Amino acid sequence: MPRSKRSKLVSLTKVVKKTKEQKSALMQELQENSEKWRYCWLFEVGSMRNAHLKTVRKLWKDSARIFFGRGAVMAKALGITAEEEHRPGIHKLAKQIKGQVGVLFTDTPPQEVIDWFVDFKQPDFARAGNIASRTVILPVGPVMRHHSDPPEPFPHNEEPQLRKLGLATSLNKGVPTLTNAHELCKKGKPLTGEQAQLLKLIGHRMVAFRVGLIARWDAETGEVEQIEGPGALTPEERIGTVIGEEDEGAMSE
Structure with missing residues (x-):
């Protein structure tokens, strides 16, 4: 049976090569x-x-x-x-x-x-693979975002994402909260993808x-x-x- 054209794989990452004219220019x-x-x-x-x-x-x-x-x-x-x-x-x-x-x-x-x-x-x-410049420990209590001054707690609808990234949070009066301190990253260690994403969400630039x-x-x-x-x-x-x-x-x- 001939192969169906519908099953043809199409790469979405194809890069258009520069033409000789563009390189010459x-x-x-x-x-x-x-x-x-x-x-x-x-x-x-x-x-x-x-x-x-x-x-x-x-x-x-x-x-x-x-x-x-x-x-x-x-x-x-x-x-x-x-x-x-x-x-x-x-x-x-x-x-x-x-x-x-x-x-x-x-x-x-x-x-x-x-x-x-x-x-x-x-x-x-920071991105995954960058080296942490300092140890970041999230304290017990509401998980805070530092994008503003003063920092503000995360909204309740972002609690599932925080848990997915490794934080053992629970909702306390609608606020994502930690019952135990959490070491987000350690100074001198490469950052994982989850750690880098958490640092970005929380607002720590490294x-x-x-x-x-x-x-x-x-x-x-x-x-x-x-x-x-x-x-x-x-x-x-x-x-x-x-x-x-x-x-x-x-x-x-």
Whole structure:
């Protein structure tokens, strides 16, 4: 019997590949920007969030041009060898374009760029796999949401979800309540999906989006300088930028 067309499996995750024309246009745009601006910065991101990267683009739109992703295309456009490089010396930066990194073209003085990115941190909720920056213990009594000041208890209709995520709650006068203290997460331990979801529901931010600078190319000298110290990401930030308990209040302002 012939196979029914109705039983055909259709993938909903198919990604449309970039055409050769689109890649060529991107390469041309990168090369044009390398001729327009004095500096080209290579950067990486800790706790990647598209919304926060869009904020960075918006804040720099009048004084810089940012490209993120498609590393192989960016590297090829700039040239990864001295023979292929589009501008003198830029191959020393292009050959470092690997993984999830981006480039930023600007005329802004280097120290201003470094200072800006050191200060720019956006608190966010951790995801599964991030490392807990502190131990969170939910006390006996109503389960509170910290999205507002002062915190408020969860509504009764969210009690089933809290139980599903691992909290032994019961309704007390219509309020989800704990009869025993519950250790939600432990400092230094990776978060499970349930723990990450609970932290988000309760309002505890444990990570921060931050842009780390890797290297800078100078069109006037053709030299590439590696960035170390405050402008760069730490190893911990690369796997999920962690904010301490003392930083959470200041960063959420």
